[in-house]
Amino acid sequence: DLPKPSIGNVEILREPVAPFTLQKILISAAKKNKETNWIAVKNLEAVVNNINIPDDVRILYPPFLLLDPVSQEKFLSQDSFTYDEALLAVKLLWYKPHSSGQLTLHGAEQSVWSAKIACTDDSEAYKKQFDNLPSVILLDHRQLLSFLADPEHTAHGTLSEKSHIIIDDASMLEDTATRAYGWYCAIDTLRAGAKGNNELTGFTDILSLWIERTRNSQDIRYLTTPDLTHPDAISLRDRADDLLYQDNLSSSVKQIISHALSILNPDNLGGRIAFIEQRFNGSLILQSVPEYLGDFLQKTLYEKFCVSLVLPQAKNTRLAEILPKNVVQSPRNISSQNCPFSINIDESNSIKEIFENPPEGKTILLATSKRSIDEAFMRHSIPMEKRGVTLICQGFSGGINRTRAEFLESEGIVIWMLTPWAYEGVYLPENSADRLLFTGLPFDHPSHAILSKRAEHFRDPFNEYSLPRMLSRIFRLLRTFSFHCKKGAIAHFLDQRINTKRYGNDVKAYLNEIVSVTEEEVNDEEKQMKLL
Numbered sequence: 351d352l353p354k355p356s357i358g359n360v361e362i363l364r365e366p367v368a369p370f371t372l373q374k375i376l377i378s379a380a381k382k383n384k385e386t387n388w389i390a391v392k393n394l395e396a397v398v399n400n401i402n403i404p405d406d407v408r409i410l411y412p413p414f415l416l417l418d419p420v421s422q423e424k425f426l427s428q429d430s431f432t433y434d435e436a437l438l439a440v441k442l443l444w445y446k447p448h449s450s451g452q453l454t455l456h457g458a459e460q461s462v463w464s465a466k467i468a469c470t471d472d473s474e475a476y477k478k479q480f481d482n483l484p485s486v487i488l489l490d491h492r493q494l495l496s497f498l499a500d501p502e503h504t505a506h507g508t509l510s511e512k513s514h515i516i517i518d519d520a521s522m523l524e525d526t527a528t529r530a531y532g533w534y535c536a537i538d539t540l541r542a543g544a545k546g547n548n549e550l551t552g553f554t555d556i557l558s559l560w561i562e563r564t565r566n567s568q569d570i571r572y573l574t575t576p577d578l579t580h581p582d583a584i585s586l587r588d589r590a591d592d593l594l595y596q597d598n599l600s601s602s603v604k605q606i607i608s609h610a611l612s613i614l615n616p617d618n619l620g621g622r623i624a625f626i627e628q629r630f631n632g633s634l635i636l637q638s639v640p641e642y643l644g645d646f647l648q649k650t651l652y653e654k655f656c657v658s659l660v661l662p663q664a665k666n667t668r669l670a671e672i673l674p675k676n677v678v679q680s681p682r683n684i685s686s687q688n689c690p691f692s693i694n695i696d697e698s699n700s701i702k703e704i705f706e707n708p709p710e711g712k713t714i715l716l717a718t719s720k721r722s723i724d725e726a727f728m729r730h731s732i733p734m735e736k737r738g739v740t741l742i743c744q745g746f747s748g749g750i751n752r753t754r755a756e757f758l759e760s761e762g763i764v765i766w767m768l769t770p771w772a773y774e775g776v777y778l779p780e781n782s783a784d785r786l787l788f789t790g791l792p793f794d795h796p797s798h799a800i801l802s803k804r805a806e807h808f809r810d811p812f813n814e815y816s817l818p819r820m821l822s823r824i825f826r827l828l829r830t831f832s833f834h835c836k837k838g839a840i841a842h843f844l845d846q847r848i849n850t851k852r853y854g855n856d857v858k859a860y861l862n863e864i865v866s867v868t869e870e871e872v873n874d875e876e877k878q879m880k881l882l
Contacts, residue, residue, distance in 0.1 A: 352375065352378045352379060352382065352387070352514070352516070352658070354385065354514045354656045355656050355657065355658060355680060356656065357511060357653070357654065357655060357656055358652065358653055358678060359678045359679075359680055360652055360657050360658075360659060360673070360677055360678065360679050360680070361657070361658040361659070361679075361680050361681075361682070362658075362659055362661055362679050362680065362681035362682070363516075363658050363659065363660045363661070363682065363684045364661060364662070364663040364664075364681055364682065364683045364684065365660050365661070365662065365663060365684055365829075366663050366683075366689070366864070367662075367663075367689050367825060367828050367829050367832055367864045367865060368688060368689060368690055368829075368832050369690075369829070369832045369833045371518075371660065371684065372391065372397065372401060372518050372660075373401055373402065374684075375389060375516060375518065375660070376389065376401070376403065376404060376407060376486070376488070377404060379407075379485075379486045379514075379516070380404040380406055380407060380485075380486050382485065384485070385485065385512055385513070385514060386483070386485055386486075386487070386508070386509075386510070386512065386513045386514065387485060387486045387487070387513075387514045387516060388487050388489065388494065388509070388513055388514070388515045388516070389486065389487065389488050389489075389516045389518065390489055390490060390491045390493075390494040390515065390516070390517045390518065391488065391489075391490055391491070391518045391519060392490065392491055392518065392519040392522045392526060393490070393775050394409070394411065394412065394415070394488070394489065394490040394493075395415065395449075395451040396775050396777055397488070398451070398488075399451065399777065400777040403488065404486070406484050406485070406486065407484070407486045407487070407488050408479070408483055408484050408486065408487050408488065409488050409489075410479050410480070410487055410488065410489040410493065411448075411449050411476075411479065412489070412490055412492060412493040412496075413468065413469035413470050413471055413473060413476045413493075414464060414468050414469070414602075415449045415450050415451060415468070416448070416449050416450075416468065416469040416473070416475060416476055416479075417442075417447055417448060417449060417450070417467055417468070417469070417475070418467055418468060418469040418470075418473045418475050418476075418600075418601065418602075419475055420473070420474070420475075421466060421467045421468070421469075421473075421600050421601065421602070422442060422467045424466075424600070425439070425442075425466045425467050425600075426439055426442065426443075428546065429546075430546070432462075432545055434457065434458040434459050434461075434462055434542070435462050435466075435545065437456075437459055438455070438459045438462050438463065438467075441453050441454075441455075441459075442467075450463055450468070454751065456749075458538070458542060461536070461538045461539045461541075461542035462542045462543075464536075464539045464542070464602055465539050465540065465542040465543030465600065465602055465603050465606070466542070466543055466600050466602065466603070467600070467602075468602045469601075469602075470601040470602060470604075470605050471496070471497070471500070471503060471504075472601060473601060477504045480504045480505055480507075480508055483508050490526075491517065491519075491522065491523060491526035491527070491530070492526050492529050492530040493530075494515070494517075494530075495526065495527050495530035495531065495647075495650075495651075496530045496531075498650045498651055498654075499530070499531060499646075499650050509655070511654070511655065511656075512656075513655055513656065514655075514656045514658070515651070515655050515656065515657050515658070516657075516658045516660065517657070517658070517659050517660065518660045519660065519826065520659035520660055520661050520669075520672070521661055521662060521669065521822035521823075521825070521826065522826070523647075523659070523669070523672045524643060524669070524671045524672050524819075527640075527643050527646075527647060527672065528639045528640070528643070528800060531639065531640050531643070531646065532637060532638065532639035532640075533609035533610075533612045533613050533637065533638045533639075534606075534609055534635065534636070534637055535557075535606055535607075535609050535610040535613060535635070535636040535637075536606070536633065536634075536635050536636075537554065537557070537558055537561070537633065537634040537635070537636075538633050538634075539606060540554050540557070540603070540606055540607075540610075541554050543599070543600060543602065543603035543606070544603075547596075547598065547599065549592075549593065549596070550593060550596075550599065550603070552589075553586075553589050553590065553593060553607075556585075556586065556589070557586060557610065557636075558634065560582055560583065560586060561626050561634050561636065562634075564577055564626060565626045565628065568626075568628075569627065569628045570625055570626070570627055570628075570797070570799045571625060571626045571627075572623070572624065572625045572799075573613070573619070573624040573625055573626065573638075574619075575616050575619060578614055578615065578616035578619070579616050583614055586610075586614055587611055587614050587615065590607050590610055590611045590614070591611060593607050594607055594608065594611075610636060612638065613636050613637070613638040618638065621640065621641055621642065622638050622639060622640055622641055623637075623638065623639050623640075623641050623799070623800055623803050624637070624638040625637055625638075625799050627799055630720065637799075639800055641803060641804065642671075642807070643671055643672055644670070644671055644672055644673065644674040644677075645674060647672055648674055648676075648677060652677055659673075660684075661822075662821075662822060662825040662864060663683060663863070663864060664821070664825070664860050664863040664864050668814070668818045669818065669822075670807075670808070670814065670815070671804060671807075671815070689832070689864070689865040690832050690835060690837075690839070691786075691828075691831065691832065691835050691838075691839040691840060691841055691865075692838075692839075692840050692841070692865075693840070693841050693842075693843070693861055693865055694840050694841070694842050694843070695842075695843045695848050695849070695858070695861075696842055696843070696844060699842070699844050700844060701715075701726075701789045701844065704765075704787065704844075705726065705729075705730045705734065705765075708734070708739050708763050708765055709763070709784070709785065710763060710784070711763070711764075711784030711785070711836075712757065712760075712764045712766075712782065712783050712784050712785075713764065713765045713766070713783070713784060713785050713786075713787060714757075714766050714768075714773065714783050714785070714786050714787065714831070715765055715766065715767045715768075715787045715789065716768065716769065716770045716773055716786070716787060716788050716789060716792070716827070717767055717768065717769055717789055717790075718769075718789055718790035718792070719769070720744070720745065720769060722789070723743050723744055723745060723746070723767050723768070723769070724743075724745070724746070726741075726743065726767060727741070727743040727746045727767075731743070731746075734765075738762060738763070739762070739763045739764075739765065740756075740760040740762065740763065740764040740765070741765050741767070742756050742757055742760070742764070742765065742766045742767065743767045743768075744767065744768035744769060744772055750768075750772055750775070750776065753766060753768070754776060754778065757778075757782075758778065758779070758782060770788075770792040770823060770827055771792075773827060773830060774823075774826050774827060774830055775830075776830060777830075777833065777834070778833070778834035779834060780833070780834055781834070781835075781836045781837070782834040782835075782836075783831065783834055783835050783836065783839065784835075784836055784839055784840075785839060785840050785841070785842060786827070786828075786831045786835070786839070786840075786841045786842070787841075787842045787844060788824075788827075788841070788842065788843045788844060788845060789844055789845070790844075790845045791820055791824075791843075791845050791847060791848070791857065792820060792823045792824065792827065793816060793819075793820045794816060794819055794820070796816075801815075801816075801819075812853075813853070817853055817856065821856070821857070821860045824857075824860070824861070825860075825864055828841060828864065828865070843861075
């Protein structure tokens with residue numbers, strides 16, 4: 351049952367850690383064909399590939415995932431191709447995809463897709479999706495938020511005060527809103543779009559040099575007014591402005607240049623976090639995102655539409671960045687399902703012991719960083735192989751799709767090691783894993799360029815901001831595990847801080863609340879959902 355809340359009164363739907371909540375929401379919404387339901391999810395591709403979508407639900411792909419036929423025709427008619435362009439061209443002709451999810455894109459192929467053949471908000475292929483919309487629309491957070499902020503967007507003609515907006519995985523809303531309202535210029539993507547265009551290549555080279563000089567070897571460098579009023583920055587803005595009038599550039603490239611122009615404008619520094627970032631693989635990103643999101647969401651979303659947010663059932667979930675204090679909230683639970691696994695807090699065990707005496711069956715091991723995965727692979731891969739144990743490591747054994755396939759196909763004792771951030775989006779068949787190991791609590795990195803700035807909004811940054819974000823991430827990870835764990839599976843927490851730090855009691859209370867079994871008898875709805 352999905353009763354529609356009143357405008358301005360945000361309904362908080364508390365979901366259990368057990369699976370199938372989104373499936374139930376879709377089925378319930380499909381039955382209410384007299385009103386429009388917009389259901390926004392964190393990862394649209396994963397949902398489409400792994401959840402049964404009712405026939406009368408329209409899937410709205412975001413422009414960056416959707417292929418633009420006009421841009422594809424221009425791309426395929428090029429006189430010459432780079433290695434990555436040639437690979438992508440072959441895949442386009444072979445698979446004839448509608449979206450990037452129907453292809454497997456590797457490395458620089460993704461940059462070519464983004465720069466040369468992806469849709470933008472203005473592409474006809476994207477806008478065509480909004481014709482004759484049914485009563486249920488499935489889309490992703492970022493797309494919904496993007497057009498809510500743009501009154502001229504095609505979608506505004508289909509949104510009304512009678513529309514019910516349901517946001518699944520709302521604990522991720524801060525991150526997805528940051529993306530939706532941000533300006534991004536990735537040098538790798540811009541360079542992929544510059545192939546064959548001397549003017550754009552020259553601009554990309556000069557922008558790269560300006561970035562390198564400005565950041566001065568720093569991984570994170572916040573932009574200031576002197577940076578953007580320097581004559582070199584002014585010259586870059588002039589060149590970017592001229593490029594926007596070129597007819598031979600794709601819409602995607604023009605969008606990237608437009609974002610770069612907005613970032614380089616010193617008038618746009620107020621109320622935003624603008625910075626240069628060098629990623630661990632050496633790639634350079636120029637970014638600018640809003641510093642405050644709550645008031646923006648209230649003006650564009652909560653005050654205009656009937657909104658329901660799906661959040662963890664734990665009552666102490668605090669999301670101050672997306673729910674200002676003056677927003678009226680109406681919480682209610684939406685299910686009484688049992689947790690399909692048990693939890694064990696075991697500080698006596700360690701990751702070293704796990705590798706020396708690996709448990710039977712299939713284990714998913716969540717590492718605290720990519721570096722710890724690298725160290726584990728270098729130290730343990732050969733000894734474990736000699737003992738007949740399969741060790742699969744994110745990065746060393748391939749990307750998520752490849753390591754996922756290897757984990758499913760391997761037999762005997764198997765350990766799949768990946769980061770919590772990568773695991774959140776993993777879908778596996780039922781009964782695929784025996785245990786989930788947390789080697790550490792999945793806190794955000796304390797020096798994160800955006801989150802470290804937002805933490806400064808709070809009197810007690812750790813307890814009011816960092817801890818709630820970490821607890822919500824634990825919920826999402828356990829919910830992911832619940833989809834594919836075996837009967838009798840266990841989630842182990844090996845972090846000693848749960849028993850030694852003051853906040854450990856908060857972690858224990860949170861875990862107890864989200865996995866506790868309700869007193870009322872759980873009916874057979876899990877079986878019904880599996881049949882659906």
